[in-house]
Amino acid sequence: MPELPEVETVRQGLNQVTLNQAVMGGEVLLNRTLAYPFSVDEFLQNLTGIAIAQWHRRGKYLLAELVKLDLEKNPGGWLGVHLRMTGQLLWVDQEDPLQKHTRIRLFFAKNRELRFVDQRTFGQMWWVPPDQKISNIITGLNNLGPEPFAAEFSVDYLQDQFKKRQRPIKSALLDQKLVAGVGNIYADEALFLSGISPTTPCTSLTRLQLEALRSHIIQVLEKSIQAGGTTIRNFLNVQGINGNYGGAAWVYNRTGEPCRICETPIERLKLAGRSAHFCPQCQGEGNREWGITNYELRMGNREIR
């Protein structure tokens, strides 16, 4: 389900409904969804009597800052969640019928519940003790590059990273160590908007292309956050509502359909084990000189289908 915009949409929703309410207990229906601690009892005991002070996001990870509900309001550690392919966090009533793929339930005051539903079971949850470094428990956090909206994610940074990388740019964009949060949909979309073929070796990208790519990654992620995430397949926000980006995809999941700019059929090939969707015309070899300015010009001259 989720790339950065979907995770960010879930985070914002969780901050509206789950904060400062007592956790009364919970239920783990699938043990391996719990990544840490290994003991279900230890997990539930440590969450009982705490509240969530704030939800944060790092890449595609959701991190809830916990506070104990004692007089001192001591730190209660962290609750980490990764939705992987099909995870959903839903804010429901405890009486609501269980979804088929319900994995973990956290019971809150007033009969409310934070329910983790995950068809393919890749999703994971961690409880991080207050005295532990978060990345020691959620080790995937050590493999994350800069957030796409951070100043660190600059053209200079990309140029430096790509100096001697021979692999295709599409593979690089899916690597969370290069930039955190970009996944298959937005990688394809950003490459299309930048006029870059997904197979282009990183080393051969021009400065102009890197400028276009950086700004279109940011643009496509921001637009999707504003739309509440993509509609593709089973993405739902905490209220169980679909996002609104998918209908507007330029190339993702559009194999064989006409390019919205030039009407050439969208093609698909396999890269890094994932589908790459692209327009062979707009992202062809002759487009090396395109940058933001040329792209905007091109957009202005064409009727969008």
Added chain:
DNA sequence: CCTGCCACCTGCGGGC
């Protein structure tokens, strides 16, 4: 070190 490949799961849609 860098890169690609595969596994981890469940379900769905298309072809025969």
Added chain:
DNA sequence: TGCCCGCAGGTGGCAG
């Protein structure tokens, strides 16, 4: 109708 294949938002481990 049913079986088999390929495919699906991600990532981590392993081999070359």
